[in-house]
Amino acid sequence: MLSAITIIIFLSILILIHELGHFLLAKRFGLFVGEFGLGLPPRAWGKKIGETMYSINWLPFGGYVKIAGEDGDDEVDKKVPHDRIFYNIAPWKRFLILVGGVGVNFLFGWMLLSIVFMIGVKPGVFISQVQEGGPASVAGLQKNDRLVEFTKSDEFVSYAKIHAGEAITLRVARGDGEIELQMTPRKDPPAGQGPLGVVLGEAMGRQQLGLIAAAKEGFIESIDIVKGTFKGISSLIGATFVGKGSLEGVAGPIGIVKITVDASEAGFIYVLSLMALISINLAAFNILPFPALDGGRVLFLIIEKIKGSPLPKKFEQYANGIGLLLLLGLILVVSVKDVIRIF
Numbered sequence: 001m002l003s004a005i006t007i008i009i010f011l012s013i014l015i016l017i018h019e020l021g022h023f024l025l026a027k028r029f030g031l032f033v034g035e036f037g038l039g040l041p042p043r044a045w046g047k048k049i050g051e052t053m054y055s056i057n058w059l060p061f062g063g064y065v066k067i068a069g070e071d072g073d074d075e076v077d078k079k080v081p082h083d084r085i086f087y088n089i090a091p092w093k094r095f096l097i098l099v100g101g102v103g104v105n106f107l108f109g110w111m112l113l114s115i116v117f118m119i120g121v122k123p124g125v126f127i128s129q130v131q132e133g134g135p136a137s138v139a140g141l142q143k144n145d146r147l148v149e150f151t152k153s154d155e156f157v158s159y160a161k162i163h164a165g166e167a168i169t170l171r172v173a174r175g176d177g178e179i180e181l182q183m184t185p186r187k188d189p190p191a192g193q194g195p196l197g198v199v200l201g202e203a204m205g206r207q208q209l210g211l212i213a214a215a216k217e218g219f220i221e222s223i224d225i226v227k228g229t230f231k232g233i234s235s236l237i238g239a240t241f242v243g244k245g246s247l248e249g250v251a252g253p254i255g256i257v258k259i260t261v262d263a264s265e266a267g268f269i270y271v272l273s274l275m276a277l278i279s280i281n282l283a284a285f286n287i288l289p290f291p292a293l294d295g296g297r298v299l300f301l302i303i304e305k306i307k308g309s310p311l312p313k314k315f316e317q318y319a320n321g322i323g324l325l326l327l328l329g330l331i332l333v334v335s336v337k338d339v340i341r342i343f
Contacts, residue, residue, distance in 0.1 A: 017108055038056050038063045098301065118214040123151040123202075126144055127199070139181045156200065168183060292326075
């Protein structure tokens with residue numbers, strides 16, 4: 001089982017490669033990069049190499065690259081040559097820098113999914129939660145046990161209902177071996193518990209593929225994840241406007257760590273799948289046209305091209321500052337909900 005610390009490191013890598021996309025393109029175009037930071041200030045550690053400060057910060061909710069002129073910092077701009085300031089370079093270069101992080105996150109997720117398809121995944125049903133006092137708990141069924149004779153959760157649910165009140169024997173894969181457990185599904189279970197008192201998870205099977213076919217299937221699934229992310233966000237926004245919005249299905253940093261730790265208990269291949277999902281979700285989320293996100297900055301660039309002149313620097317600063325505060329507030333609210341759900 002992977003530890004929570006290891007999972008946090010994995011998630012930090014996703015953030016790191018996102019910022020690395022911005023950083024490498026900014027350096028490629030000769031811009032002055034004052035700082036490359038993992039996490040958000042205040043700073044916990046930093047080391048200056050050349051002209052750039054490399055830092056690790058106390059708030060592990062993101063990262064940033066401080067590029068001269070990107071946020072309209074006049075004090076820094078005065079110390080930097082004209083052609084090394086973000087807003088003085090060609091618009092197409094600014095666009096590439098802004099979408100660099102999104103592009104790297106998408107490519108990384110695509111690569112992970114391609115690896116998953118190359119390895120292959122057996123379809124199956126596993127136990128994601130055992131409710132205390134239920135027939136499954138009494139019989140010794142445990143979280144992450146895999147039901148050997150079932151590949152679809154609906155099949156198992158139907159089987160348990162059909163045999164309610166009868167003793168059944170289940171073959172269960174646990175660790176490197178298999179065991180048999182006997183239990184009796186309830187005819188009239190408590191509301192929301194089901195005949196056996198378990199919550200099921202279903203692993204979608206993936207046929208083992210060669211390199212080219214795996215890359216193709218990985219790309220198709222990556223696009224589907226992007227579409228699903230946009231659809232989910234659109235539905236949430238639409239429901240919010242009619243007073244029916246809810247964050248119950250949204251996970252923050254704490255919830256993501258919990259979900260990933262659970263996945264690690266089911267096997268490393270599931271961690272790869274989940275990390276790919278998170279990386280592609282980060283790409284889709286960051287391209288949204290909202291201030292403080294990459295998509296918001298791209299939107300300002302598009303407006304600049306349409307109107308023929310840059311937006312006022314102060315406007316962009318205030319808009320991005322307000323956007324950042326709103327995002328941090330959302331993270332805080334969702335994190336509190338994560339803690340309540342877990343404990």
